[in-house]
Amino acid sequence: MSTDAPRRYRTVPGLAELGDGRISxxxxxxxxxxxxxxxxxxxxxxxGMIIAACLxxxxxxxxxxxxxxxxxxxxxxxxxxxLSTQDDIAAALASGDGVExxxxxxxxxxxxxxxxxxxxxxxxxxxxxxxxGPDLVLDxxxxxxxxxxxxxxxxxxxxxxxxxxxxxxxxxxxxRMAADGTLAxxxxxxxxxxxxxxxxxxxxxxxxxxxxxxxxxxxLLAGKTVVVAGFGACGVGIAESARAxxxxxxxxxxxxxxxxxxxxxxxxxxxxxxxxxxxxxxxTATGSTDVITGQHLAVMRDGAxxxxxxxxxxEIDVRALAALAVGVQSDVRPHADAYELADGxxxxxxxEGRVVNLVAANGHPPEVMDLAFGIEALTLARLxxxxxxxxxxVHPVPSDIDAEAAQMVLAALGTRTDSLTPAQRAxxxxxxxxx
Amino acid sequence: MSAEPYKVADxxxxxxxxxxxxxxxxxxxxxxxxxxxxxxxxxLRGARITGSLHMTIQTAVLIETLVALxxxxxxxxxxxxxxxxxxxAAIAVGPDGTPDDPKGIPVFAWKxxxxxxxxxxxxxxxxxxxxxAPNMILDxxxxxxxxxxxxxxxxxxxxxxxxxxxxxxxxxxxxxxLRDSLADAPGKWTxxxxxxxxxxxxxTTGVHRLYEMHKAGSLKxxxxxxxxxxxxxKFDNKYGCxxxxxxxxxxxxxxxxxxxxxxxxxxxxVGKGCAESLRGQGARVIVxxxxxxxxxxAAMDGYQVSTLxxxxxxxxxxxxxxxxxxxxxxxxxxxxxxxxxxxxxxxFDNEIDMAGLAATPGIKRVNxxxxxxxxxxxxxxxxxxxxxGRLLNLGNATGHPSFVMSNSFTNQVMAQIxxxxxxxxxxxxxxxxPKHLDEKVARLHLDALGVKLTVLSKDQAxxxxxxxxxxxxxxxxxx
Numbered sequence: 001m002s003t004d005a006p007r008r009y010r011t012v013p014g015l016a017e018l019g020d021g022r023i024s025x026x027x028x029x030x031x032x033x034x035x036x037x038x039x040x041x042x043x044x045x046x047x048g049m050i051i052a053a054c055l056x057x058x059x060x061x062x063x064x065x066x067x068x069x070x071x072x073x074x075x076x077x078x079x080x081x082x083l084s085t086q087d088d089i090a091a092a093l094a095s096g097d098g099v100e101x102x103x104x105x106x107x108x109x110x111x112x113x114x115x116x117x118x119x120x121x122x123x124x125x126x127x128x129x130x131x132x133g134p135d136l137v138l139d140x141x142x143x144x145x146x147x148x149x150x151x152x153x154x155x156x157x158x159x160x161x162x163x164x165x166x167x168x169x170x171x172x173x174x175x176r177m178a179a180d181g182t183l184a185x186x187x188x189x190x191x192x193x194x195x196x197x198x199x200x201x202x203x204x205x206x207x208x209x210x211x212x213x214x215x216x217x218x219x220l221l222a223g224k225t226v227v228v229a230g231f232g233a234c235g236v237g238i239a240e241s242a243r244a245x246x247x248x249x250x251x252x253x254x255x256x257x258x259x260x261x262x263x264x265x266x267x268x269x270x271x272x273x274x275x276x277x278x279x280x281x282x283x284t285a286t287g288s289t290d291v292i293t294g295q296h297l298a299v300m301r302d303g304a305x306x307x308x309x310x311x312x313x314x315e316i317d318v319r320a321l322a323a324l325a326v327g328v329q330s331d332v333r334p335h336a337d338a339y340e341l342a343d344g345x346x347x348x349x350x351x352e353g354r355v356v357n358l359v360a361a362n363g364h365p366p367e368v369m370d371l372a373f374g375i376e377a378l379t380l381a382r383l384x385x386x387x388x389x390x391x392x393x394v395h396p397v398p399s400d401i402d403a404e405a406a407q408m409v410l411a412a413l414g415t416r417t418d419s420l421t422p423a424q425r426a427x428x429x430x431x432x433x434x435x
Numbered sequence: 436m437s438a439e440p441y442k443v444a445d446x447x448x449x450x451x452x453x454x455x456x457x458x459x460x461x462x463x464x465x466x467x468x469x470x471x472x473x474x475x476x477x478x479l480r481g482a483r484i485t486g487s488l489h490m491t492i493q494t495a496v497l498i499e500t501l502v503a504l505x506x507x508x509x510x511x512x513x514x515x516x517x518x519x520x521x522x523x524a525a526i527a528v529g530p531d532g533t534p535d536d537p538k539g540i541p542v543f544a545w546k547x548x549x550x551x552x553x554x555x556x557x558x559x560x561x562x563x564x565x566x567x568a569p570n571m572i573l574d575x576x577x578x579x580x581x582x583x584x585x586x587x588x589x590x591x592x593x594x595x596x597x598x599x600x601x602x603x604x605x606x607x608x609x610x611x612x613l614r615d616s617l618a619d620a621p622g623k624w625t626x627x628x629x630x631x632x633x634x635x636x637x638x639t640t641g642v643h644r645l646y647e648m649h650k651a652g653s654l655k656x657x658x659x660x661x662x663x664x665x666x667x668x669k670f671d672n673k674y675g676c677x678x679x680x681x682x683x684x685x686x687x688x689x690x691x692x693x694x695x696x697x698x699x700x701x702x703x704x705v706g707k708g709c710a711e712s713l714r715g716q717g718a719r720v721i722v723x724x725x726x727x728x729x730x731x732x733a734a735m736d737g738y739q740v741s742t743l744x745x746x747x748x749x750x751x752x753x754x755x756x757x758x759x760x761x762x763x764x765x766x767x768x769x770x771x772x773x774x775x776x777x778x779x780x781x782x783f784d785n786e787i788d789m790a791g792l793a794a795t796p797g798i799k800r801v802n803x804x805x806x807x808x809x810x811x812x813x814x815x816x817x818x819x820x821x822x823x824g825r826l827l828n829l830g831n832a833t834g835h836p837s838f839v840m841s842n843s844f845t846n847q848v849m850a851q852i853x854x855x856x857x858x859x860x861x862x863x864x865x866x867x868x869p870k871h872l873d874e875k876v877a878r879l880h881l882d883a884l885g886v887k888l889t890v891l892s893k894d895q896a897x898x899x900x901x902x903x904x905x906x907x908x909x910x911x912x913x914x
Contacts, residue, residue, distance in 0.1 A: 222735040246737045264693035266717045268739075 019092030026059035029366035031412030032374035033067045040071030045381040047072035052119050052134035054078045054144035056358055057085040057103045060369035062093050067377055078119035079103035080140040082112040084358040116147050136380050137163035141311050142170035157184035162383035164188050164376045168287050169311035174394045186390035190376045193397040195406050197233045204368030206237025208357035209309045216335040216350040216360035217305050222246025227279035230286035231258040234309055238283055250275045272296055281305045284315035294320035302345040307356040316353040335360040375405045441527040444520035444545035446534045452525025455492045462837035463496050464883035465845030465876055470503045478852045480505030485560045488575035489517040489829055490544035493840035495526050500848055511560035512544035513575040515553045516822055517829035520546055550605050554612045568630035571855055576782050577641030580634050586613055586624025628655040633854035635659045635847055639758045640782040645865045657861040659850040664868050665914050666876040668704055670842040675835030677708035679828035680780055687807050687821045687831035688776055693717025698750040701757035702729040709754050721746055755779040755786035765791030771818050778821035780828050787824035806830045845876045870906035
């Protein structure tokens with residue numbers, strides 16, 4: 001393994017300054033992390049600890065990293081996607097903040113995993129798991145946790161006090177690791193809190209996926225037939241946003257409860273095989289694999305646009321698309337590749353089938369990431385402070401953390417809420433009072 | 436001819452009606468502001484207004500506004516199902532009368548009139564004491580205007596023609612009424628068209644008739660098209676129907692609208708409001724259109740645009756909004772899903788072919804409750820028809836909410852004042868209200884909603900070339 005790859009990276013003059021400016025801009029929209037940075041600076045919950053993080057390297061991530069460092073942590077950061085790194089942000093963190101950053105936009109698969117290994121300490125004399133192994137891990141998609149489990153010695157895993165996972169995809173992986181007994185330390189599933197489901201998936205993904213779709217394709221959505229595969233929290237938000245922009249939205253689902261929800265919201269629900277010939281835009285948001293396959297691609301309309309909002313690039317079968325194609329025009333627009341089929345049809349694949357909101361746009365807006373990252377920061381602080389390690393399993397975010405984060409955001413927005421009176425509390429706690 | 440002072444379903448409903456009128460007055464700030472503004476000048480003094488417009492609580496506030504401005508009024512409803520009997524009773528009794536000593540205005544309207552009764556009521560509203568003729572008409576759908584024009588035409592011809600086989604049931608009734616009238620009071624309608632200074636017309640259907648008549652050279656007095664005031668057509672047609680369509684479907688059927696497939700036939704202002712509210716309730720809405728501009732608008736708003744033929748078998752709720760006829764035919768209804776709901780929110784009952792439905796061999800009609808009928812086809816499938824194909828928002832619910840009607844009716848009052856006080860400005864023809872009056876109607880409703888209007892500076896007004904106090908938009912501006 002090459003251990004000097006990051007050392008080869010040289011930042012372009014001015015790049016770090018550009019990134020620093022964008023981080024400052026994001027900070028203004030991230031009041032929760034700002035409040036936490038002040039609190040952490042006073043309480044120093046991470047003093048002397050190493051946090052290994054695998055996150056999309058964006059301005060918002062940088063604000064999180066700064067809050068963790070304010071709490072005393074050393075942070076080693078790798079990207080959680082080969083395409084999503086914003087190089088100016090990486091440069092700013094590396095040169096200005098002194099964070100150990102292992103990330104660059106547009107790397108290949110091997111380099112991507114090499115970066116993760118480096119964040120785990122692979123460049124130390126003892127390799128992953130020398131004396132400087134992570135105390136806490138912060139993951140986004142599960143690649144860092146899975147690399148740690150496959151490559152580190154058992155005592156290194158024992159040292160990890162716990163981790164935090166930010167995406168649904170990662171949580172699904174962790175649950176499978178826990179189910180087969182592999183998971184060696186506790187992980188909190190931060191993607192799964194009621195507040196993040198609402199704000200991050202529903203609102204953040206919705207806005208930024210549409211943003212990515214529009215930037216990459218340049219189309220007018222009004223009047224288009226948009227097929228959204230998956231009606232989970234992300235799919236709901238994407239579908240509602242697309243509809244608000246005038247699209248006619250078709251939903252595909254495997255879960256009858258979600259499908260019923262879609263129908264009752266007035267969406268047309270079809271099997272993907274039936275939706276494939278009528279859709280003009282396809283957005284996958286399932287967290288699953290092989291959603292749009294060759295059989296669907298074979299019957300799509302000329303000019304159909306394909307985009308994936310799920311974490312991994314497995315929802316659209318890009319290989320099948322390549323196999324069907326007789327020619328590919330790369331980057332007909334930035335992040336849009338036109339695949340020409342034998343019969344003359346052209347299908348437009350956005351962001352190479354990778355997560356479109358991060359590749360073709362800037363990911364979630366900072367307000368959304370503020371809440372998601374604030375919950376993760378609060379969770380890591382709780383893990384850091386808990387004297388007895390939790391069992392090695394996937395745990396939910398404690399509900400008081402969820403509520404505290406929401407309350408802090410509301411305070412920052414200047415929104416005031418009511419509180420239950422003692423009499424109301426007593427009423428809700430009692431079964432004796434009826435009509 | 437009868438000389439009854441009024442005819443309503445039950446005069447003892449007046450107290451209930453008066454309470455609802457008082458509630459509605461609060462929701463009709465435009466009309467109440469108009470009463471205050473013209474209390475002294477009495478611009479409608481001397482006006483004898485015959486009104487043919489749904490006799491609802493909101494119309495009661497309109498009628499009493501006309502009276503407050505000095506007018507004498509006689510009234511009939513313009514639909515056999517749309518009268519609210521307590522509203523009619525309250526108008527007959529008046530604010531100062533009692534059921535035993537009514538002091539209101541002559542109103543001839545009740546819910547569930549036969550066609551014969553309906554036209555009898557219209558004739559009563561047009562028939563003034565002492566042989567006088569009305570000098571103003573306030574019309575909704577054009578029935579009163581049609582009647583006096585046809586009366587004058589047949590008086591000039593010397594006879595009422597005999598109905599032909601293909602004439603509608605309603606036309607046969609109209610001819611009967613005119614034949615009676617020509618026998619009883621010859622020259623009555625000729626005098627009426629000479630006396631009437633003008634008509635103010637409420638709705639698309641009536642406006643369409645007026646333009647046709649004017650084009651054919653048969654229009655005898657000027658008309659103001661109130662329907663196309665922005666504060667009428669957008670508010671009444673779009674926002675009003677958006678509210679009352681759902682209300683009518685809910686009251687009539689109590690079906691969950693979420694998840695249903697709804698077909699909105701026509702995407703004008705009414706169709707736009709209907710589609711929006713059906714979608715808001717979670718229905719999947721499909722639109723049909725004949726006009727490429729409206730069809731494109733529907734597509735841009737995210738609706739599937741298709742034809743009735745293509746989707747008739749998958750739709751749960753059908754709503755006609757076209758103002759045209761023969762939109763849903765019996766053959767279409769035969770192909771509908773079991774228990775599909777069929778309703779019309781267009782003005783007339785000719786959008787859904789009820790006669791054709793009734794004539795379907797082997798079909799059976801089962802009345803579920805007032806204004807809700809289940810029609811069973813020989814193959815066993817049934818459809819639910821609301822309000823016998825007449826406008827369901829009035830038949831199954833209570834029509835537009837008061838606030839919306841306050842916009843429409845304040846336009847009506849402005850139009851009545853315009854024609855009555857400035858007849859010289861309106862030679863025979865069809866007019867829309869001047870823009871400054873349209874803006875005035877809107878302005879009269881802002882305070883009640885807590886709206887704060889920004890005021891142009893003189894410099895800004897000069898920059899875009901409008902007066903500071905308006906009108907702000909050219910006549911061709913589409914809001």
